[in-house]
Amino acid sequence: MSEQMIKVQLPDGSVREVSRGTSPYDIAMSISPRLAAAVVVARIRPLTAVAVGMAEEDEASEASMYGAATGGERLVDLTAPLNEDVALELLKETDEAALKVVRHSAAHVMATAILELFPETKLGHGPATDAGFFYDVYRETPFTEDDLAAIEKRMAEVVARDEKFVRVEESREKGLTDYSAQGEFMKVHFIEKFTKPGDEISLYRNGGFSDFCRGPHVPSTGRVKAFKVMSIAGAYWLGDEKNQQLQRIYGTAFFNAKELDAYFKRLEEIKARDHRVLGKQLDLFSIQEVAGAGLIFWHPKGGLIRKTMEDWMRDECIRRGYEMVYTPHIMRRDLWKISGHEGFYSQNMYPPMELDDAEYRLKPMNCPGHILIYKNSPKSYRDLPVRYAELGNVYRYERSGTMHGLLRVRGFTQDDAHIFCTPGQIEGEIEDCLDFAEAVLKTFGFNEYRVELSMHDPNKAGDYVGKESDWNNAEAALKDVLTKRGVPFKSIPGEGAFYGPKIDIKLVDVLGRLWQLSTVQFDFNLPQRFELEYKGEDGELHRPVMVHRALFGSVERFFGVLIEHYAGAFPMWLAPVQVGLVPISEKHLEYAAAVKAKLEAAGLRVELDARNEKMNAKIREFTLQKVPFVLVMGDKEAASEAVSVRTRGKGDEGSVALVDFIVRANGLLASKSAVL
Incomplete structure (x- = not known):
């Protein structure tokens, strides 16, 4: 093959020989003008990285599924010259990576509009985000809001x-000179931070606008079709x-108006499920300004749900061989120096408190306390594994701008x-933790x-x-467990805890949102730092390894996600009030009280509305509180020991015998079903 020719492999496996400098757009045109008109951006990978083993192919497939780059893979403009043998993908509007490129280009369109309307503005950076x-x-x-409307109009x-x-x-030097002369202090900072002397820098221009940027972008501003x-x-x-x-100006962009409209409908659904709004409406929790930001006050109904969650977790821990422990909220600063938190995690801890005998710190983690319990008595290989569990309160310093209701707080309870x-034993224990997390x-x-x-x-x-x-051995152990269980996973370098790698499990809620909650972590460092030991079968002392795991993550965050997942309409077993009782008139109060006693004796949480209000007003109040069942009682029900059942989401289901309703309710509690 001539030195002026290169090989380009297409997704179907075919290989084309083209002139060096040929662009992805040229190749798209050679296939079909319709394809060239449809593609947004290109993904390339050195051809030498394509021939990989089966294990690497599996890993690349997973990474691709999650949108990660592997094996030298990168996105480039359709006009970028190809100067080496590559595997080439031409991405159309069906590809998630293409949407990110559209959004980044939309940010440039917005910056263009801002400078045309307000030329005194200085630019920082404008990345694409998931939203x-x-x-x-x-x-x-x-x-102002009027300015934002004008910017959107000019974007069009x-x-x-x-x-x-x-x-x-x-050249880097020219970029620094030009931006300095223009007073673009943020651009100067970015060039100095991300490049070094002698580098070439890239700028993207559209019309009269120019911006320091790595790209890639869509072919033209006309490809930014639906934005807000x-x-x-x-x-x-x-x-x-x-x-x-x-000032940070937010926007969004999609491939078409239909997707943009669907996004705003989804935002309305998210707004309707906001745990902060529902928490107030359902009287579950509050954050009191006089007490401080990021500190949660659990109200009686929220506290009842919390108790139900924690009781389930404790019972399940004990069933699975854990021992429940409790550790202090503050400990000497020296302990955190031994653990490494003082050096690696100090910025997330509250300042030391100087007491009469030493400096103390609020605990951000429970692990050093559990280690001290382990060390308190000699251990043999026959004692291992030792599993300690605690629903412990911890405190971490979150910056004021990062806190968000229950989802990011300063004081929380970690399971x-x-x-x-x-x-x-390590792989078996990790596998058991994953099984627990799934449960x-x-x-x-x-x-x-x-x-x-x-x-x-x-x-x-x-x-x-x-x-x-x-680290390599620990990561291999975690990877082996996931592979044996057949669990698809995404590998993320740089995200491990300072003391060891971890498996993070992100649940998907009813709206398709990802939430980071459960985590299982391998730790070979703290046992060494604290000189932990056990006597082996050979009579010699050995060092144990350690697994950290949290499955709720935190009770507060998990509860916030639960509120939004169910929009406050909790499954019956979690609902703070499971049955609301509505006597039609005062003369039915005695029967209603008897029904309440029988339901409570059956283990149900019941609330009787004995107010001198109209029946429909009482039903409406229970409905607004999202109570699973509302039972109405009048003369007919009192005479036959029955109740008229109104079920959340279904309405009036008519009259049934009280004993039959109790059987139904207990069945729902036992199954923990979300469907009534």
């Missing part, structure tokens, strides 16, 4: 102009309140457990989840404790 895009900008005058004009996105490369400017928020440059106050075992999700009504293997980044050794070989 859309944003652009950070600096302008002394705050933008930029799209209508169908300006080509053109990639231009220039959403909102604006404030932030300090580089997160420092001494710096300039920036923590730590397993001390021999190296030969938690299914019991509480989550039937779908995603799994991630969070590993260390060998290029950032200073962020972790332990030897490289220990």
